[in-house]
Amino acid sequence: MDFPQSVAVKEIAGWVGARLTGNKALQIKGINEIHKVREGDITFVDHPKYYQASLHSAASAIIVPADMDCPAGKALLVVEKPFLAYEEIVKRFRTFTPIHFVSENEQEIDPTAVIEDGAIIGPHVRIGKDCHIQSGAIIRPYTTIGDRVVIHSGAIIGTQAFYFKKWPEGYQAWTGCGRVIIEDDVWIGSGTTIAQGGQWRYDHRSRHEDRLPGDDRAWCSDWKKLPHCCTSRYRRQNNNRGLVRHLWAGWPHPKPSYW
Numbered sequence: 001m002d003f004p005q006s007v008a009v010k011e012i013a014g015w016v017g018a019r020l021t022g023n024k025a026l027q028i029k030g031i032n033e034i035h036k037v038r039e040g041d042i043t044f045v046d047h048p049k050y051y052q053a054s055l056h057s058a059a060s061a062i063i064v065p066a067d068m069d070c071p072a073g074k075a076l077l078v079v080e081k082p083f084l085a086y087e088e089i090v091k092r093f094r095t096f097t098p099i100h101f102v103s104e105n106e107q108e109i110d111p112t113a114v115i116e117d118g119a120i121i122g123p124h125v126r127i128g129k130d131c132h133i134q135s136g137a138i139i140r141p142y143t144t145i146g147d148r149v150v151i152h153s154g155a156i157i158g159t160q161a162f163y164f165k166k167w168p169e170g171y172q173a174w175t176g177c178g179r180v181i182i183e184d185d186v187w188i189g190s191g192t193t194i195a196q197g198g199q200w201r202y203d204h205r206s207r208h209e210d211r212l213p214g215d216d217r218a219w220c221s222d223w224k225k226l227p228h229c230c231t232s233r234y235r236r237q238n239n240n241r242g243l244v245r246h247l248w249a250g251w252p253h254p255k256p257s258y259w
Contacts, residue, residue: 001177002030003093009061009075012042015092016085018063018077022070026060031089031177034059042089044082083165083172090177099123099141110147122158128184142196146184154190157182161195 006027013020029040034050037043037059044063045054054062061075063082070076079085099122106123109115113127118135121127125139128147133139137151140158151157163174178196182188 001032001090001093001179003028006040009042009077012061012089013077016063016077016079016088018079018085020075020077021067022075023060023073024075026075028061031086031093032059036178042077044086046082087175090175094142094175094177140196142179143182144179145182146186148185149182150187151182152188152190152192155188155192155194157188157194159193159195 006029009026009028010020010024012018012028027040028042030038030042032038032041032043034043034045034054034057037057039058039060041059042061042063043054043057043059045051046065051064051068054064055068055071055074059074061077063077063079063085065078065080065082067078068076077085099120107121108126109121110127110129110131112129113131113133115121115127115133116135119133120138121133122139122141122143124142126144127133127139128145128149130147131145131149131151133151134153136153138156139145139151140156143158145151145157158180160173160176161178163176164171165174176196180194180196188194
């Protein structure tokens with residue numbers, strides 16, 4: 001997630017009550033999970049297994065649970081529970097907003113797009129030219145949809161990803177800081193769910209696999225550029241892990257090995 005404007009790392013340390021070491025003059029541009037970080041981002045690590053990967057990632061600032069050597073040019077924010085600090089930063093920029101009523105000023109919808117009655121469009125959503133969003137589709141906040149995209153009834157785009165932090169007393173859901181980007185010329189079938197991650201992009205050439213709880217999967221696979229079509233298949237796994245959902249964009253549809 002990009003911040004609306006750069007924030008001094010000193011200010012962020014003040015937000016979360018962290019002790020700051022390393023480069024205290026940094027300006028932070030955004031926050032991301034470790035596997036999505038870029039230069040200018042802040043991230044967190046709270047398990048020794050991932051210390052080195054985090055310290056030597058592209059992230060400019062890392063929230064850590066203890067003193068450790070700070071790589072040159074980076075900053076470390078030392079707090080007791082890095083995950084909670086990460087959560088506090090995300091929630092400053094992604095406040096929970098139920099979709100009761102959304103002003104048109106909070107959306108960017110091209111006038112050529114067809115939005116059927118009964119479609120639910122959240123705030124901070126962008127929809128491009130000649131799109132068709134059918135009745136019953138739900139587009140959650142911060143989703144970006146390109147041109148000539150068709151989203152069928154019952155599809156849900158931009159739901160919160162199923163990421164959880166395990167504590168001794170139970171699990172805590174991560175506050176999402178990502179979004180879904182649907183690029184041009186994609187059809188999304190009825191009943192498909194695409195959860196937000198760090199920042200997922202779907203187009204007619206891409207392949208994406210996103211794991212959901214119980215080893216569920218959502219795939220967007222490329223096979224041919226045209227025609228752009230999509231289907232959903234469902235099966236119940238024998239090991240009771242739950243429902244596996246496959247989303248395919250492109251033609252012809254790939255045939256999974258278990259069929």
